Amino acid sequence: ADHDGGIVVHGQTRRIMLRHTAATVAAARLRVIGLTTNVTSRVNSVGSMRACRRASSSTAPGFIGAPLSKTTNTLKFIYPHVDELPACMPTFRLMDDSGTPVEGAILPTIDDDTMVRMQKTMVCVNEFDKVFNEAQRQGRLSFYFTNRGEEACSVGSGAALEASDWIWPQYRELGATFWRGYTVEEAANQCCHNELDRTKGRQLPMHIGSKDKHLMYVKSNLGQQVPAAAGAGYALKLLKKDRCAITYFGEGCASEGDIPSALNIAAVHGCPTIFFCRNNGYAISTHVDDQYASDGVAPRGVAFGLPSIRVDGNDIFAVYAATQRAREIAIKEGKPTMIEAMTYRIGAHSTSDDDSKYRRPESPEPGYDSERAFWEARSPIIRFGRYLEKRGLWDSAQEDELRKSERKRAIKALNDAERVAPPHPRHLFTDVYDELPWLLEMQQKQLKEHLLRYASHYKDISAQHVEGM
Numbered sequence: 001a002d003h004d005g006g007i008v009v010h011g012q013t014r015r016i017m018l019r020h021t022a023a024t025v026a027a028a029r030l031r032v033i034g035l036t037t038n039v040t041s042r043v044n045s046v047g048s049m050r051a052c053r054r055a056s057s058s059t060a061p062g063f064i065g066a067p068l069s070k071t072t073n074t075l076k077f078i079y080p081h082v083d084e085l086p087a088c089m090p091t092f093r094l095m096d097d098s099g100t101p102v103e104g105a106i107l108p109t110i111d112d113d114t115m116v117r118m119q120k121t122m123v124c125v126n127e128f129d130k131v132f133n134e135a136q137r138q139g140r141l142s143f144y145f146t147n148r149g150e151e152a153c154s155v156g157s158g159a160a161l162e163a164s165d166w167i168w169p170q171y172r173e174l175g176a177t178f179w180r181g182y183t184v185e186e187a188a189n190q191c192c193h194n195e196l197d198r199t200k201g202r203q204l205p206m207h208i209g210s211k212d213k214h215l216m217y218v219k220s221n222l223g224q225q226v227p228a229a230a231g232a233g234y235a236l237k238l239l240k241k242d243r244c245a246i247t248y249f250g251e252g253c254a255s256e257g258d259i260p261s262a263l264n265i266a267a268v269h270g271c272p273t274i275f276f277c278r279n280n281g282y283a284i285s286t287h288v289d290d291q292y293a294s295d296g297v298a299p300r301g302v303a304f305g306l307p308s309i310r311v312d313g314n315d316i317f318a319v320y321a322a323t324q325r326a327r328e329i330a331i332k333e334g335k336p337t338m339i340e341a342m343t344y345r346i347g348a349h350s351t352s353d354d355d356s357k358y359r360r361p362e363s364p365e366p367g368y369d370s371e372r373a374f375w376e377a378r379s380p381i382i383r384f385g386r387y388l389e390k391r392g393l394w395d396s397a398q399e400d401e402l403r404k405s406e407r408k409r410a411i412k413a414l415n416d417a418e419r420v421a422p423p424h425p426r427h428l429f430t431d432v433y434d435e436l437p438w439l440l441e442m443q444q445k446q447l448k449e450h451l452l453r454y455a456s457h458y459k460d461i462s463a464q465h466v467e468g469m
Contacts, residue, residue: 091311107317249278
């Protein structure tokens with residue numbers, strides 16, 4: 001560890017070297033029969049990563065997705081055709097793990113009330129996650145995924161945007177959603193699929209959104225939001241609005257074909273879109289070592305023509321400053337940007353995932369029981385809380401009281417949401433056609449007759465709802 005809290009993950013370096021050796025042997029064997037192209041490409045890319053790791057210094061923050069990337073306190077997007085792309089992109093960082101600004105750091109200008117609100121929002125997300133993840137394990141919800149460890153990515157970026165900017169989330173953006181004013185109660189209603197759920201029971205839990213708050217709804221199909229966000233940015237450009245779109249995705253999602261297509265479209269058409277990659281080290285069932293052999297994801301932005309930057313995603317100041325600058329580039333220069341936020345996923349991918357099957361157990365530094373424990377000690381909530389405490393804006397008693405109240409609020413919201421009736425059955429037929437086709441009219445009539453005949457089997461559907469079909 002260095003004075004900035006950087007960690008060198010030697011174990012991963014050894015794994016890459018072993019993989020490089022194995023790939024070289026495989027290439028030598030296949031060369032005899034003329035099948036070297038793909039393997040040689042793999043060898044070269046792994047070799048580049050090895051060189052990248054060797055080139056970095058001990059000032060690295062040690063994130064899994066780019067373990068030896070050097071830190072920098074300079075807010076600089078790398079511009080294609082202007083700046084030279086380094087062998088390893090640096091990680092922009094303004095605050096160390098103890099909540100102390102790094103030497104020479106210029107912190108973004110944020111008033112005290114806003115900073116406290118940012119901290120409170122992260123705590124709110126954390127407590128909501130605990131309650132609703134527990135509820136799923138109790139069989140009260142069908143599905144859930146947490147934001148633990150990544151709160152600064154969504155809250156920091158959400159706070160840097162204007163309320164009229166469109167957010168295209170992946171699924172760990174509850175912080176940005178709460179920042180926009182979406183309430184705990186609204187989230188509970190959606191998770192419980194009652195008649196107050198704006199998605200009318202058609203979405204999985206936590207697939208939330210709000211048109212009036214410029215929050216596009218979460219969708220389950222991986223990566224679809226990214227090209228859509230490029231289109232949203234293009235629409236804002238045509239409308240001559242001083243607004244932008246931001247879309248979030250993980251390093252695993254970045255392997256989807258939709259992502260390079262979106263980056264290329266946005267660059268070619270000058271879409272004011274921010275592409276925010278949360279590189280948390282793990283996709284579902286997949287460690288980042290099995291995801292790519294390159295220097296993370298940010299260099300792909302440069303390759304497609306986007307000004308790009310890598311930031312410490314657990315440093316809420318760095319996230320805020322980078323997003324603020326990305327928005328400025330989008331509005332004033334008419335360019336899309338790429339932000340790669342290095343972070344760590346504390347929880348499983350979702351309640352459908354058993355991360356013990358693939359998560360690395362070893363701590364990257366002595367003194368911690370596991371890799372997870374190491375990163376939990378570096379939670380963005382702890383880190384920013386320490387900074388605020390030094391400023392006299394926060395203390396442990398205040399956080400304890402907030403956690404109790406937010407947990408109580410989340411439990412009440414869950415209990416209240418469960419008592420509300422389910423969505424009206426007529427919504428099986430609404431919101432697709434302006435005028436209902438005859439076939440659906442017939443099916444709706446048949447459903448009503450069925451529900452009337454077998455009412456005793458559908459006690460959760462009120463007679464009023466059936467009559468109203």
